[in-house]
Amino acid sequence: MENKQNSTFSRRSFLKTSALASGGMLIGFNLFNACKSEVKLPIDLSKLNYNDFNAYIKISPEGKVTIFSPNPEIGQGVKTSMPMLIAEELDVLWEDVFVVQGKLDTKNYNRQIAGGSGSIRASWKPLRETGATAKQMLINAAAAKWGVPASECSAKAGVITNANGDKLGYGDVVLEAATLEVPENVTLKDPKDFTIIGKGKLNVDVDKIITGKPLFGLDYKEEGMLYASIIRPPAFGQILESFDATQAKALPGVVDVITIGTKIRDYENSGKQNWTLVTSNSDKVVVIAKTTWDAFKGIKAIKTTWKEDSQLESTEDHDKVLFDLLDGDKFETRRSDGDVKKAFSEADKVIERTYEAPFLPHNTLEPMNFFAHVTNEKVRLIGNMQTPAAAAKMVSEVLERPIEEVSAEITRMGGGFGRRLYNDFVMEAAEIADAIRKPIKMVSSREADMTTGVYRPCVKYRFTASIKNGKLTGYHLKGAGVNASIPTPMANYFPAGAIENYQVDAATYKSNITTGAWRAPVTHFLASAEQSFFNVLAEELQIDHVQLYLDLLENLKDVNDKRMKFDPKRMEDVIKLVVDKSHWGKTKPDVYQGFSAYFSHNTHVAEVAEIVLENGLPVVKKVTCAIDCGIVVNPLGAMNQAKGGVIDGVGHAMYADFSIKNGKPQSNNFNTYQLIRMAQTPKVDVHFVQNNIAPTGLGEPTLPPVGGAIANAIYQATGARLTKQPYMANLGITEELKV
């Protein structure tokens, strides 16, 4: 019955639905399954003729609503907040809504990516239009049933009412609605009429999480599934020479030992590129086993020998090469206003500081893992992916299978932070599954996860500024990074335009160490460095750091420059809010404050960190954070993102260190790599600016400013200017791991 109805709907309406900005909408219906909690993975959506439409919404005849959340959920809360946008305009009770993770569908969904704090920003209008369109179709269906004009009917909380006071539930008219023309111009609600957006809604998976239901990639299982674990080169620059698997193969739990790598190399050698493929060019040894533990044991029983394929690099090499780049002239200029050299030569004083940050692993708490099953008919990919479309495309190209044969389903992820943008682990699982033709789950141990990562690049930033007659006259930022560079948009951030002579230059050293995006790419350290430097400048100018920032913003208020993406007035407002809420400059004698503000991934953020000294060591006690992200879609989720981002930023700025020696990462688990723990955690006090501006994201924005705020507070307390992260290691102190 469903198929028949759906295909009728399809032929009549598909072209029109595709014309919607979101790619369209579908009201489907499902008598039995719409309200049932999905306990088994994968979610079987095949009954919906899903690929024929854009399935965001299902409504059952009982009026229960299923909303498909298109984007990957990595802990940033979009599985709750994106359906809230649809439900608001569809006008249903949130309690009647059941949310299901949509699988990869490039035909009907746009931008199925978790990254760049972009999900809410990009979907704000399209998802609301999707809900509003469905609502109008339901109203039109009820009006037709009653024989009255649709304009005389209204809908609220899942019930349509006409001028006579007659009522019909959405479920009563869903079958008729699905056959109607799709209205083209729907009216969206005025924000003052919102009943769901702006109201705190619990994480839609909270019940499953607190009761331990299988949700995550690592929890996904199938009948007959085998486990695989991989030996990758222990050092960057090495490739596999030989291995002996005799002992491993004798273990009762080990099914087979194979190698992979040729297909990925052939793909790369053919000149094809996929930005999400960041991996070693070596062959890799794979243990196929009955259980995860059998696979881990098998790996330990294999003897491998490795040979040098390219240079084995060390952190000290990187330090030298990056300083050489900063001292040299191999830069690409990202922006140049006026003449910084002239400003410096004519200045009363020139100030220069260099700031340094190490590589960082992502350390998602759920280690890399992935399910793949390859048969002659199809290629099934199931698991954690921040970029499922890119993953499916790459697998289709590497395995030389038509894209139509590749399906990709997204599970809830035990953290992303950028690591799952890269599909090396998807490709590995697919290559293994292609070789053994059985369903497999590839599982990395924590050690493998941490030592074969896609790291936050290590970088150094050198700031030079000139002062003449008590004013900033020149400002020059040079950046040098391992596989990293300052992108042009960031060269146009504050204080670009506020200082007459201004220049940003970037230089890159190409390394064989795999690097990539890490929560709040580039800005996660650039903001720290910049606002630490501004604190130095404020001291030189003998004014308050906050005042210096506000004075420079004043210079930008009348600037009409398309390159400037932030709003000086909104920045000023968050700064004033944080000053007020943190009681800036009015704390107790033994509490030291530091300020920082940053236009973070399209959201305006200002923060004040407070530290005290305990046994002479700085301890971050509190961070006050003011945010303007426009309309706050889900205040509960927003608060979680804001606080989590701040504490994540505190932890990495204070403690996280990751060095490389002769190509080999020097930390491989949480005993040698320090992540922030509860006893080190400050209280985070978050304040949102209230306005009706279209929302921007929150997954990244609160992280970048906090490092600078801490460094500036530590300077107040100790007189030490910290320029190198992690700060605790730079104090010459090794804090004992408190476990």
Next chain:
Amino acid sequence: MPTFNLKINNQNHSVEVDEDTPLLWVLRDHLNLLGTKYGCGIGQCGACTVHIDGVATRSCLLQVQFAKDVEITTIEGLSEKGEHPVQIAWKEIDVPQCGYCQAGQIMTVSAFLNKNPKPNTSEIRNAMNGNICRCASYNSIEEAVKVAADKLNH
């Protein structure tokens, strides 16, 4: 391969595994109890925390041969329907972000509050220091432990 009889969540289970297999993998791969998570395998992150005779224990370090003749409780057995005061508090405060570490956090808290029903802030912060939350939901965890303690004391 030896057979082990395990009592988990008040049910008896029999598994045939190597004696050095960590309880974590017996739970996950042999018994389909997937709420207990793998995070580090060396007892550093707490994602695999279960109760052994009521004591919070890292199942990644506990070999199955030492899990005989004890009462094992996993997140699935903490309560019938997620109504343990700690679980209710976790929901009230909306603690989880990605959610991966939370079963371990909840198991640590529930054992801790049994021993210390009225903890102060510093006791809570120390008790929870062995459980990593990579999303850094620590402020919410701290608050939820206090809410759970209130519930247990009323």
